[in-house]
Amino acid sequence: MNVPLLDLRAQYQSIRAEVMAALEAVCDEQAFILGARVADLEKDIQKYVGVGQAVGVASGTDAILLSLMACGVGPGDEVVTVPYTFFATAGSISRLGAKPVFVDIKPDTYNMDPAQLDGAVSSRTKAIMPVHLYGQCAEMEPILQIAARKRIPVIEDAAQAIGATWRSRKAGSLGQAGCFSFFPSKNLGGFGDGGMVTTNDQALADRVRILRVHGSRVKYVHEVIGLNSRLDALQAAVLRVKLKYLEEWTKGRQRNASRYEALFKQANLLGRVTLPTVTAENRHVYNQYVIRALQRDQLRAFLHEQGVGTEIYYPSPLHLQGCYKDLGHGPGSFPYAESAAQETLALPIYAELTEDQQTYVVETIKRFFARTRA
Numbered sequence: 001m002n003v004p005l006l007d008l009r010a011q012y013q014s015i016r017a018e019v020m021a022a023l024e025a026v027c028d029e030q031a032f033i034l035g036a037r038v039a040d041l042e043k044d045i046q047k048y049v050g051v052g053q054a055v056g057v058a059s060g061t062d063a064i065l066l067s068l069m070a071c072g073v074g075p076g077d078e079v080v081t082v083p084y085t086f087f088a089t090a091g092s093i094s095r096l097g098a099k100p101v102f103v104d105i106k107p108d109t110y111n112m113d114p115a116q117l118d119g120a121v122s123s124r125t126k127a128i129m130p131v132h133l134y135g136q137c138a139e140m141e142p143i144l145q146i147a148a149r150k151r152i153p154v155i156e157d158a159a160q161a162i163g164a165t166w167r168s169r170k171a172g173s174l175g176q177a178g179c180f181s182f183f184p185s186k187n188l189g190g191f192g193d194g195g196m197v198t199t200n201d202q203a204l205a206d207r208v209r210i211l212r213v214h215g216s217r218v219k220y221v222h223e224v225i226g227l228n229s230r231l232d233a234l235q236a237a238v239l240r241v242k243l244k245y246l247e248e249w250t251k252g253r254q255r256n257a258s259r260y261e262a263l264f265k266q267a268n269l270l271g272r273v274t275l276p277t278v279t280a281e282n283r284h285v286y287n288q289y290v291i292r293a294l295q296r297d298q299l300r301a302f303l304h305e306q307g308v309g310t311e312i313y314y315p316s317p318l319h320l321q322g323c324y325k326d327l328g329h330g331p332g333s334f335p336y337a338e339s340a341a342q343e344t345l346a347l348p349i350y351a352e353l354t355e356d357q358q359t360y361v362v363e364t365i366k367r368f369f370a371r372t373r374a
């Protein structure tokens with residue numbers, strides 16, 4: 001049997017006619033940059049996330065970059081975040097000449113450990129950026145409390161967490177700004193790159209709106225130095241169609257997660273692999289279903305041989321990356337991020353995955369451990 005990590009073709013087939021009609025409408029109009037289609041998607045996302053403002057940008061990375069710029073982050077500033085995330089989280093901070101200050105993750109949820117946040121905040125801290133990793137929100141209450149006490153904005157890296165909630169409030173509506181990605185493999189994926197900034201802060205939204213078009217409100221009049229980071233109308237058209245089905249697809253992912261849990265229990269594998277931990281405050285949307293095992297690399301190789309696609313998110317924590325040598329960290333600096341990087345493995349979880357495929361994945365894992373025990 002073949003079980004790819006992600007197969008977007010079935011999803012596409014189910015909405016093909018609708019998507020093609022939306023794309024054709026944009027082609028007929030020949031209006032490709034921002035415009036009414038993007039404004040419509042912004043309104044839809046605003047409503048879905050439950051915020052007052054949403055601004056479409058060129059990617060999730062730019063959503064982070066522009067949010068940081070709108071919060072005034074620049075050279076000499078610090079932004080507190082985690083070392084166990086996609087590179088864009090910290091890379092965007094560095095791009096602005098600011099310094100990413102890392103705090104370790106919690107070993108069960110892989111999200112920022114709020115207990116270490118206080119010690120990482122300094123007089124130079126301009127923002128705190130928790131990441132809602134794999135589709136589950138970070139522990140926001142203590143993070144928001146510390147941020148409020150120190151009067152520092154919280155920017156959520158919600159790239160993997162559209163539709164996730166923390167105490168019934170949606171990811172992207174919890175901090176000053178939320179950053180979303182429409183990269184094809186995210187839960188709401190476009191046909192290319194795209195991103196969105198969400199906020200309840202009208203002034204912040206206004207700054208992002210100007211920054212995404214070279215700092216200009218009136219054509220050829222530049223108030224600030226921005227960049228070109230606009231969302232394409234073609235992407236917006238696709239995303240508007242897909243957004244209608246997002247809840248259904250999210251429920252499919254959640255059903256598959258429960259199915260995995262039952263299958264792993266039945267197979268008596270809970271001593272061998274650790275399943276995702278979902279805390280009571282959270283609605284997990286499973287952009288990734290990540291298990292943990294001591295013999296991760298051997299397990300991954302075996303699954304690959306047997307036709308099961310997996311991925312490692314992420315094989316090296318950011319504080320150990322060559323480009324961050326100058327930060328002065330080393331092995332042992334953030335032990336939970338480092339052990340997660342060595343032990344985590346993402347399994348196929350997309351909504352169209354069948355029960356047979358999931359059974360095959362778990363049976364294959366069982367065979368691996370039976371083999372290594374012998």
Ligand SMILES: *Cc1c(COP(=O)(O)O)cnc(C)c1O
Pocket residue numbers: 059060061062085086088089131157159160180181182183193194195
């Ligand atoms: C995908 C992702 C990003 C970047 O989004 P792009 O659209 O690829 O630029 C940022 N942070 C996290 C945690 C992500 O998963």
